[in-house]
Amino acid sequence: MKLLVPIGFSLLLAAFAPQAIAQYQNPEWIDISPDGESFQVSMPNQPKVEPEIVGAVSGHRYVALTSVATYTVWSVRNANYRTGQDPDAYLDTTAELIWDGLLKPAREKLDAKDRLFAGMSYERELPPEGLPGREYTVRLNDVIGTAEFFVAREHLYVLLVIGKLGADLPKEKFFASFRASTSSPASSSMMKPVENLINAPGISSIGVEDYSRVFTGREVTQKARVLEKNEPTYTESARGFSVEGTVVLRVVFSKNGEVTNIQVVSKLPHGLTQRAIEAARAIRFTPAMKDGQPVSMWMELQYNFHLY
Numbered sequence: 001m002k003l004l005v006p007i008g009f010s011l012l013l014a015a016f017a018p019q020a021i022a023q024y025q026n027p028e029w030i031d032i033s034p035d036g037e038s039f040q041v042s043m044p045n046q047p048k049v050e051p052e053i054v055g056a057v058s059g060h061r062y063v064a065l066t067s068v069a070t071y072t073v074w075s076v077r078n079a080n081y082r083t084g085q086d087p088d089a090y091l092d093t094t095a096e097l098i099w100d101g102l103l104k105p106a107r108e109k110l111d112a113k114d115r116l117f118a119g120m121s122y123e124r125e126l127p128p129e130g131l132p133g134r135e136y137t138v139r140l141n142d143v144i145g146t147a148e149f150f151v152a153r154e155h156l157y158v159l160l161v162i163g164k165l166g167a168d169l170p171k172e173k174f175f176a177s178f179r180a181s182t183s184s185p186a187s188s189s190m191m192k193p194v195e196n197l198i199n200a201p202g203i204s205s206i207g208v209e210d211y212s213r214v215f216t217g218r219e220v221t222q223k224a225r226v227l228e229k230n231e232p233t234y235t236e237s238a239r240g241f242s243v244e245g246t247v248v249l250r251v252v253f254s255k256n257g258e259v260t261n262i263q264v265v266s267k268l269p270h271g272l273t274q275r276a277i278e279a280a281r282a283i284r285f286t287p288a289m290k291d292g293q294p295v296s297m298w299m300e301l302q303y304n305f306h307l308y
Contacts, residue, residue, distance in 0.1 A: 042177035054101035069163035081154035121242035222289040224253040232279040235271035247276035276303040
């Protein structure tokens with residue numbers, strides 16, 4: 001049996017006697033709700049509990065083994081959390097903390113060559129009905145897994161399933177069972193429903209067109225024409241976490257020649273949304289025309305980010 005990479009402490013499956021290993025081949029899932037904690041989760045057997053201290057982060061980690069996977073839950077507090085932090089930036093910081101802190105012991109066990117191929121890649125934002133969170137893929141040499149984490153102010157919850165590359169890792173029950181009762185920080189204010197951004201109909205009560213309002217593309221005589229549009233560049237953090245996708249912005253090309261009222265319809269983490277906004281603000285264009293007058297017009301901008 002190939003050794004599983006230990007997560008945070010030296011517990012290797014090969015160190016067990018054959019009869020001890022056998023008990024992890026047919027795990028009986030149990031519900032875990034530790035005393036003094038604010039979470040509950042299903043794990044394949046009773047986890048081993050160890051203290052976790054990494055810089056300003058402290059708490060506990062709970063680790064359960066099967067014959068093919070290691071299941072880990074970190075329940076920790078971040079002493080550096082400050083009220084009012086931007087939620088998206090805080091999620092970025094948390095991902096970096098996981099890779100550079102919580103997973104550092106496992107990474108340091110790899111040789112220099114294998115470290116070059118180790119990484120943590122962004123997958124998606126987790127559903128908004130719970131705590132703010134994200135999902136990443138974690139790869140450490142020839143083991144691979146999935147990490148999901150959630151933030152509740154200073155409290156961080158990190159769930160990781162990892163095992164041999166190519167193995168079938170039962171993980172759905174583990175992730176789906178997780179619940180935490182700690183209240184979450186306010187959700188990001190960057191994303192607002194597009195339907196709330198569109199102005200009321202533009203004909204005044206006296207039948208005169210209101211040229212000061214923002215028009216849609218169908219309403220203008222001539223649409224705004226882009227003269228110069230630079231593409232945004234990657235941030236080092238986004239490149240490090242292999243973030244790819246599209247940022248969609250809803251903006252106004254104003255009659256004064258400025259891009260205003262920037263709203264995020266679809267975002268990406270690790271600074272890419274901010275890079276897209278900066279690029280949008282720098283667009284040069286000629287304003288739309290309505291009945292011979294320059295007017296402001298709604299536009300949708302898409303910025304695609306691809307590593308290769």
